Every structure is written in C-alpha cells, then in structure tokens.
Amino acid sequence: MTIAADPVLHSSVRDFLSRSGKLLIGGEWVDAASGRTFPTYDPATGEKLTEVAHAEAEDVHRAVQAARAAFEDSAWSRIKPNQRERLIWRIGDLLSERAEVFGQLEALDNGKSAGIAQVVDVGWSADVFRYYAGWATKIEGSTVNVSMPFAPEGAQFHAYTLREPVGVCGQIIPWNFPLLMAAWKIAPALAAGNTVVLKPAEQTPLTALLLGELFEEAGFPPGVVNIVTGFGDAGAAVAAHDGVDKVAFTGSTEVGKLIVDAAKGNLKKVSLELGGKSPNVVFADADLDIAVPGSLNAWLFNHGQACTAGTRLYVEDAIFEEFTQAVADAAAQVKIGPGLDPATQLGPLVSQEQFDRVSRYLAEGLADGARALTGGKRWGDEGYFIEPTVFVDVEPRFSIVREEIFGPVVAALPFNAEQGVAAAANDSDYGLAAGIWTRDISKAHRTARELNAGSVWINQYNGFDTALPFGGFKQSGWGRELGAEVISLYTQTKTVNVAL
Ligand code: NAP
Ligand code: MG
Numbered sequence: 001m002t003i004a005a006d007p008v009l010h011s012s013v014r015d016f017l018s019r020s021g022k023l024l025i026g027g028e029w030v031d032a033a034s035g036r037t038f039p040t041y042d043p044a045t046g047e048k049l050t051e052v053a054h055a056e057a058e059d060v061h062r063a064v065q066a067a068r069a070a071f072e073d074s075a076w077s078r079i080k081p082n083q084r085e086r087l088i089w090r091i092g093d094l095l096s097e098r099a100e101v102f103g104q105l106e107a108l109d110n111g112k113s114a115g116i117a118q119v120v121d122v123g124w125s126a127d128v129f130r131y132y133a134g135w136a137t138k139i140e141g142s143t144v145n146v147s148m149p150f151a152p153e154g155a156q157f158h159a160y161t162l163r164e165p166v167g168v169c170g171q172i173i174p175w176n177f178p179l180l181m182a183a184w185k186i187a188p189a190l191a192a193g194n195t196v197v198l199k200p201a202e203q204t205p206l207t208a209l210l211l212g213e214l215f216e217e218a219g220f221p222p223g224v225v226n227i228v229t230g231f232g233d234a235g236a237a238v239a240a241h242d243g244v245d246k247v248a249f250t251g252s253t254e255v256g257k258l259i260v261d262a263a264k265g266n267l268k269k270v271s272l273e274l275g276g277k278s279p280n281v282v283f284a285d286a287d288l289d290i291a292v293p294g295s296l297n298a299w300l301f302n303h304g305q306a307c308t309a310g311t312r313l314y315v316e317d318a319i320f321e322e323f324t325q326a327v328a329d330a331a332a333q334v335k336i337g338p339g340l341d342p343a344t345q346l347g348p349l350v351s352q353e354q355f356d357r358v359s360r361y362l363a364e365g366l367a368d369g370a371r372a373l374t375g376g377k378r379w380g381d382e383g384y385f386i387e388p389t390v391f392v393d394v395e396p397r398f399s400i401v402r403e404e405i406f407g408p409v410v411a412a413l414p415f416n417a418e419q420g421v422a423a424a425a426n427d428s429d430y431g432l433a434a435g436i437w438t439r440d441i442s443k444a445h446r447t448a449r450e451l452n453a454g455s456v457w458i459n460q461y462n463g464f465d466t467a468l469p470f471g472g473f474k475q476s477g478w479g480r481e482l483g484a485e486v487i488s489l490y491t492q493t494k495t496v497n498v499a500l
Contacts, residue, residue: 003047003108008340012101013108016210021052021229023059024212026066027222033058038231040205043111043348044338044383052205055230060197060237063226067168067195068243070223076195079221085136088190090218092129095122095211102207106179107339109206111348111384112302114339121207124466125183128482131466132187135487139163139192146497156500163491165193166269167245170238172259173208174251175201175350176305176406181250182208184481186225192490194246197226199238201251203351205229242266248489249273250307252404253430253475271479271489273307274472275404276432279425280310280461281447284318284417286437290459292326298435298461299410300331300388303346305354307476308433310461312401313412314421320414324392327412328373331388336379348384349407355384358407365391365400370411396427404430422450431473435461454480 003009003017020037022029030053037051053059070076095102102125103118112121141161148157169189173181182198189196200208212227228234232255239247239262246269249259253274263270280298282291298310315323337344349355355378362376375389388408394401401411415421425434434453438444448456454472457463464470464482471480479489 003042003045003049006340010101010104012098013104016105016206017050020050021205021209023053023055023063023229024209024225024227025059025063026069026226027216032056032230033062038202040109040203041351042108043350044340046352046383049108049206052209052229055199055228055234057233057237059228059230060199060234060241061243063197063228064168064170064238064241064243066223067197067226070221071165071167071195074223075221076193076224079193081137081139084190084193085133087218087220088129088136088187089133091187091214092126092133094214094218095126095129099123099126102179102210104340105210106204106207107347109204110175110178110339111350112339113344113347115342117339121177121180125180128180128183128466129187132191135188135191135484139487139491141493157497158500159495159497162494162496163192163487164494166490166492167194168197168243169194169490170197170199170241170244170247170268172199172235172238172247172249172251173201175203176302176307178204179207179211182211185248185250188481188486189248189490190224192487194490195224195226197228197238197244199228199230199235202229202231236262239263240265244268246270246490256477269489271481272477273470273481274430274432274475274477276307276309276430276472276476277312277402277404277428278308278310278430278433278435278453279312279314279421279428279451280435281415281421281425281437282313282315282319282323283436283438283440283443284316285439287439287459288319288323288326291437292323292330294437294459294461295435296327296330300334300346300408301462303349304408305350305406306462308455308462309406310433310435311405311410312425312428313410314415314425315412317414317416320412324373324390324412327410328390331390332374334388336385336387338383346388346408349386350384352384354406355386358386358405358409361400361403361405361407361409362386362389365394365398365409365411368395368398368400370394370398370400375408396424402428420450422447426450426452429475432476433457
C-alpha cells in the first residue's frame with residue numbers, strides 16, 4: 001500500500017504531501033532560485049513522500065535580507081510586547097488544534113510513532129510556544145546604584161539596563177525532533193523580538209514547513225520567520241552570513257565546530273546544543289520496578305536518536321547481571337514497526353546513512369569482544385529498523401562506549417560502590433545529561449554534584465520541562481536553552497547611565 005492510500009492518514013497530511021514544499025521568505029512561499037528540489041522519504045519503507053525546495057547560498061541570502069528588513073523596519077519592530085505575546089500564544093493553540101496532523105507528518109518524515117509524536121513532539125512544542133509567549137511581557141532590565149568613583153562629590157546619576165533583541169537569528173536544527181527543535185529555537189527568539197531564518201535538517205523538512213504556514217495564519221508580519229530547506233551548505237551559508245547576528249545550532253559536535261569557525265567573520269553570537277554519551281547510574285539499592293523500565297527508556301526513547309540518550313549504563317556490581325538481563329528482556333519485548341501503526345513502540349532509524357552508521361557500531365562492538373544480551377542486528381528486511389541492543393562485556397576503550405551512536409544501542413558496565421562511579425561516568429568528551437537511580441537521597445544528591453553533566457535526572461530519565469534550562473558541559477555545547485536562561489541568548493544588554 002502506498003502512503004497516500006493509507007486509510008489512517010489525515011486528509012490534511014495527504015493534502016500537504018500532494019504539494020511540493022517551498023521556501024518561506026519574506027512572507028511568500030517561493031521556489032529555490034535554482035528551481036531545484038530534493039526528495040524526502042518515509043524511513044519505514046524508503047518510499048518518497050514529496051519534494052521540497054533545495055535552498056542554497058543565494059536563497060539563504062534572500063531570507064536573511066527579509067529577516068533584516070522585518071527586524072529593522074516593520075510592524076514587528078514596532079509591536080508591543082503583549083501583541084507579541086498573543087501572536088506566539090496563537091501558534092501554541094494552532095499546534096494543539098492540529099496535533100494529529102503534525103504528529104502523522106512527523107511520523108512519516110522521521111519514522112517515530114505518530115501517537116508519541118502527537119503527545120511529545122507536538123504537545124511539547126505547543127507548550128514551548130505558550131511558555132515563551134509569556135516571556136514576551138517579562139523581559140526586564142534593572143536599575144543600578146552606581147558610585148562613579150571619578151565623578152565630582154555630590155554628582156547624581158540614574159543608571160539602568162535595557163534588554164534588547166540581538167537581531168537576525170540563524171537557527172540550524174537536526175532531524176531527531178524536527179518540530180520540537182524548531183519550537184525550542186523559534187519561540188524564545190520571537191519572544192525577545194528577534195527575527196529568524198530557520199534551516200531544518202535535510203532528512204525531515206516537512207513539519208517545519210507546515211509550522212511556517214501557522215505564522216502566516218496567526219498574523220505574524222512577513223519576514224519575521226523565514227524557512228529555508230536545504231543541505232549542509234545552506235546551513236553553512238546561514239552560519240557564515242554577515243547579515244546574521246546570532247546563530248543557534250543543534251546537531252553533531254563535529255558540525256558544531258564548523259559553525260564556530262563559520263561565525264568568526266562577523267563574530268556573530270553562537271549557541272550550540274551538541275552530542276552526548278550520557279551515563280545512567282543504577283545503584284544496588286534502586287527501586288528496580290522503576291529503574292528497569294526507566295533505564296530502558298533512557299537509551300531507547302526516540303529509537304536512541306536523542307542527544308541525551310543514556311547509552312552508558314553503569315550498574316553496581318551486586319545487581320549487574322540481574323539488572324542488565326531484566327533490561328535486555330524488556331528490550332526484547334518492545335514492539336517494532338512503522339510509525340503510523342498505533343501498536344508501534346520502536347520505529348525505524350531516520351535514514352539509510354543512520355542505519356549504516358548504527359550497523360557499523362554493532363559490528364565494531366562485536367568485533368571488540370562485546371556480547372549482545374539481546375539484539376545486535378537489523379530487524380526485518382525493509383526500512384531502517386535495528387533491534388534494541390544491550391551490550392555487556394565491554395571495556396571503556398570500545399567505540400560503543402566512547403562514541404555517540406544515535407541508535408537503539410546501550411553498553412552496560414559494572415561499578416564497585418567502594419570506588420564510586422564518578423570517575424568512570426565523567427570519562428567522556430561529552431557532558432550533556434546523566435541519570436541516577438537509588439533510594440538513598442543523600443547518595444543521589446552527592447552523586448548529582450559529582451557528575452559533569454548539564455542535566456541530572458534522579459529516579460527518572462529525560463525529565464525535561466520548558467521551564468528548566470538545558471545544555472551541555474564540555475563538548476556537548478555552549479549556552480543553555482529552555483527556561484529563563486535562553487532569553488539571555490536572544491537578548492543583549494544595553495547599559496544607560498544618565499548624569500542628573
Ligand atoms: P549534523 O550533521 O550535525 O546536522 C545538523 C544540522 O546541521 C542539519 O540541519 C544539517 O543539515 C546542518 N549542517 C550540516 N553541515 C553543516 C555545516 N557545515 N554548516 C552548517 N550546518 C550544517 O547532524 P546529523 O547529520 O543530522 O546527525 C549526525 C550526528 O549528529 C548524529 O548521529 C548524532 O550523533 C548527532 N546529532 C545530535 C543531535 C543533538 O540533539 N545533539 C541531534 C541530531 C544529531 P543537513 O541535514 O542537510 O545535513
Ligand atoms: Mg524523511
């Protein structure tokens with residue numbers, strides 16, 4: 001059965017796929033200057049979904065000019081904060097109203113379960129827009145009591161700070177949470193009064209384009225949000241463009257370093273959310289009823305294609321065998337299938353490239369001497385499915401322990417309570433997240449302080465909230481997104497000092 005004939009498919013999704021995707025530049029939907037397009041695929045079958053415009057440097061340049069014009073002189077540059085609030089809130093409402101459509105489109109383009117996408121990707125994106133809608137009216141400077149050591153005796157001053165938008169923000173996002181990453185980036189940038197040029201990942205351009213339609217519908221002035229679908233060269237053009245004041249990137253550490261290089265020309269502000277190889281630590285006194293399913297979800301959520309994935313599972317030696325076997329048994333029960341099947345818990349990887357990459361790591365792990373308690377190979381013979389894989393008998397030097405695999409693969413290592421776990425857990429170039437499972441609250445908080453990670457979750461994993469800052473230590477990134485902290489990435493402080 002072809003996708004278009006699938007009876008579960010919402011008519012709006014069918015409709016969207018029947019058009020080919022265009023670029024959103026200055027409020028118009030336009031073709032790429034070259035007229036070129038590229039296909040996007042359903043990873044469950046490899047079937048082509050539709051074509052989208054193939055933006056290159058020239059298109060990025062037009063989008064940056066449109067964003068600049070909207071920032072400098074438009075209804076947007078004169079808008080009141082509470083009007084900005086209402087526009088951004090409206091995006092949240094429209095996403096909630098169309099959650100099923102966005103969820104199905106995300107499932108088709110990325111491979112994840114439509115049901116999960118509807119709740120996690122779309123539901124949370126709506127929450128992100130509403131949360132930052134609220135921030136639009138709450139961005140404040142401060143008044144400062146100055147001493148002015150060189151001023152004459154008796155002189156008086158009134159000093160204060162303003163928090164102003166940075167300007168045109170280039171935002172480059174990955175394929176693992178396509179809509180959600182767009183929301184994390186766009187919502188705070190708009191709350192602070194910036195304009196945006198968004199470059200979605202080549203594998204998953206569709207929900208960003210559908211989101212683009214909502215900005216028009218909500219009543220945003222043209223040019224405030226521009227969307228350019230393309231490949232790495234379009235991302236590079238965004239990062240290097242002199243008309244871009246800030247670049248925000250989520251993706252691999254490798255490309256993150258290229259962004260830093262490209263940003264040098266005009267010293268644009270840079271924030272980076274990069275990879276991880278996060279430790280998930282299970283103490284022998286953990287409540288196994290929650291620690292087993294929680295630790296499974298830690299590495300398997302989103303098919304392991306999550307930057308926070310808890311893929312180094314450290315288990316206290318007293319329970320190592322029992323615990324890893326329980327996780328492996330639970331992994332073997334997971335229902336694998338296409339994202340549109342409501343029974344599916346684990347879908348395909350996003351692309352042939354990602355499938356090849358994960359397969360290579362499986363082969364390397366086995367060749368190094370690791371043993372798969374479950375999985376270790378492809379599932380089925382079509383699409384990009386990999387069986388959930390639990391490796392034991394691993395050594396810290398193995399590539400499956402050191403490198404980000406971005407697939408449904410975990411490496412389990414025992415630790416000894418006397419020696420502690422921090423040294424092993426911190427032995428990584430990354431520092432994005434960590435999990436801790438124990439019934440001992442002092443041990444939990446002590447261990448949280450010892451781990452080098454931007455987020456630490458205790459007796460849960462992936463405990464995200466829009467109000468909580470998120471970002472990486474070490475090579476996992478620069479800056480913090482979400483919460484109040486991201487507002488500082490999208491504003492700059494102006495100091496004003498008046499002699500009275
Ligand atoms: P990536 O190559 O870092 O791509 C992320 C984004 O950057 C995409 O939009 C990509 O465009 C764009 N890009 C590629 N080259 C660029 C360049 N030279 N300058 C500016 N932008 C550029 O990540 P990926 O290929 O999607 O995934 C590869 C690995 O990255 C994964 O296996 C995983 O380890 C890591 N990753 C991490 C996260 C995270 O949240 N931390 C998310 C996704 C992936 P194209 O799509 O056209 O390449
Ligand atoms: Mg696709």
